[in-house]
Amino acid sequence: MAEPVLSFEQVGYGWDGAPPLLASLSLTVAAGECVALVGANGAGKSTLLRLACGLLAPSDGRVSAGGLDTRLARPSALARVAGMMFQEAERQLCCGRVRDEVAFAPRLGGLSATEVKRRTARALEATALASHADAHPFDLNAGERRLLTLAALIAQDVPLMLLDEPTRDFDAVQLALFEAWLAREKSAGRAILLISHDYDFVARNCPRVLHLAGGGVIADGPPEQVLHDPALQGDSPGAAPTLPALCRAIGLPPTTDAACFDAAWRVACERRAALSKSRGEA
Structure with missing residues (x-):
């Protein structure tokens, strides 16, 4: 193993x-x-x-x-x-440009300029930040800053x-x-x-x-x-995963897939309709 x-x-x-x-x-x-x-x-x-x-x-x-x-x-x-994304993105940003932030770890790792450039471009593309490559990280919105820390991890590879x-x-x-x-x-x-x-x-x-x-x-x-x-649910009725919780509430097998839920719900409705019809005919 x-x-x-x-x-x-x-x-x-x-x-x-x-x-x-x-x-x-x-x-x-x-x-x-x-x-x-x-x-x-x-x-x-x-x-x-x-x-x-x-x-x-x-x-x-x-x-x-x-x-x-x-x-x-x-x-x-x-x-x-190993690479880590912190809970607060701002705590791990240290460069004045988005592209430099993404390139920081590969460059520190001694990779060639060509490889650093390749990894940076790939990471920016994967996170939809290529158009912000020359921006200051703190000019990005909160979600974009989070994506920037992800791009840095992608480039770290x-x-x-x-x-x-x-x-x-x-x-x-x-x-x-x-x-x-x-x-x-x-x-x-x-x-x-x-x-x-x-x-x-x-x-x-x-x-x-x-x-x-x-x-x-x-x-x-x-x-x-x-x-x-x-112990995970606490006092909040919204803590449980929504779709599995809904399945349990209406007596369906738990699933996280919307298409599976839809199919199971349709089958359950058809069975109930058939049962109601048979009872009405009896």
Whole structure:
């Protein structure tokens, strides 16, 4: 069996003077997997992503990214296997032009000018930012700045991508663009671990969901199983994925696919109509 792209082995972590945030946590993410990390605010989700790319070192256990022990590997080596999108895009923008921001990581990695230019152009095209290449990053709107951090990750071209609330600033057009990119990356074998509180987005795009609570992973499975845990729903009736929740409410098998729901609903309506007719004739 191939080595996982990301591996946590009995990992513990705690901030100085505070109780442990993560304890004896183990998980793996393989190439081609798009895995969602869910849980309450303060459960340690963003901390877990920082551990995954080596920005933090575990207090206990071992974290491996791309086969590298994050505690021992040089930052330059880790940057070739893992990249992270922060929750606040503004915190990771450091250049005065959009194209320079996208080119920053490939250039720092010592790639040739030709390769840097190729990767930059490809990333700008994939994120619909080519027309903004010479703009200042802070002249972009919030969704475009989020796409800029994605473009920088695309240009970095790493096997493991870590995304913290990647869709939070997107409008409908930008979300569709992002989901199309996500589908391509899954097909290409990229390993993606993302944090999201948008359970409809998770249900559509992430075949596997990890629920983080109490310092560890308390559930690991498909979205229709994990996302309906009462601990995730809180007091909000809108927390559950909309389509699966609707299916359950009207007695249909849960699905995240609109076409499947439509077909199942039509069949259910035809059966009810036939049943009503037969009762009326009796």
